[in-house]
Amino acid sequence: MMNAGMVLSQLLKKNIDLFIPEIIMNDRDGLAEEIRFSENHFYGLRIRMNGDLNGNLLMMFSRENAANLAKELLGSETSPGEKLTEDAKSVLSEISNIVCSSVMNSISNKAKASVTPSVPEFLEGTFMQVLDVVKPERTKFLSMLTEFNHEGNDLLGVLLFLPDFDELLQLIPRF
Known part of the structure; x- marks a missing residue:
């Protein structure tokens, strides 16, 4: 999983620290309490994982961080509060695709x-609104919370691994 941090570091040409994930069994509300600034507006990029293991990887950025990240990679200015352009959304999607693919490779190799x-x-939407789209079930689920930080403690984004609940019994013994 450290590869995901290296990929982001290379893309941004900045040191990105990847905090080793905390794996928690929680419900939606409990997970929202674990996320810094969960009441703020987020952009989320969901990548569905299909195959021997099924679930979702969800990479989330605050509105401000998403705009700053897109600006750095596109070399263009965005005004605070301005909606993301299609190019900015495409850049964020590509970053998520690269990072999530790296994480998926690690998970699939380990399992x-x-x-x-x-x-x-x-x-x-807010963290809860985005999570409701990705995991609408009202049951408990296993989540792997990973924070990407840069320039000290500035939170760049959050990556969640949310396996389908019925996959958990098969997944846990593989680790």
Whole structure:
């Protein structure tokens, strides 16, 4: 999983720290309490994982961080509060695709499973609104929370691994 941090570091030409994930069994509300600034507006990029293991990877950025990240990679200015352009959404989708594919490769290698990613789906809203689209079930689920930080403690984004609940019994013994 450290490859995901290296990929982001190379793309941004900045040091990106990847904090080793915390794996928690929680419900939606409990997970929202774990996320810094969860009441703020987020852009989420969901990549569905299909194959021997099924679930979702969800990479989330605050509105401000998404705009700054897109600006850095596109070399263009965006005004605060301005909607993301299609180019900015495309850049964020590609970053998520690269990082999530790296994470999926790590998971599939560790679990000795074949996994295929879907095309990233762009979502927006509060953390809970985005999570409701990705995991609408009202049950508990396992989540792997990973934070990407840069320039000290500035949170760049959050990556969640949300396996389908029925996959958990098969997944846990593989690790």
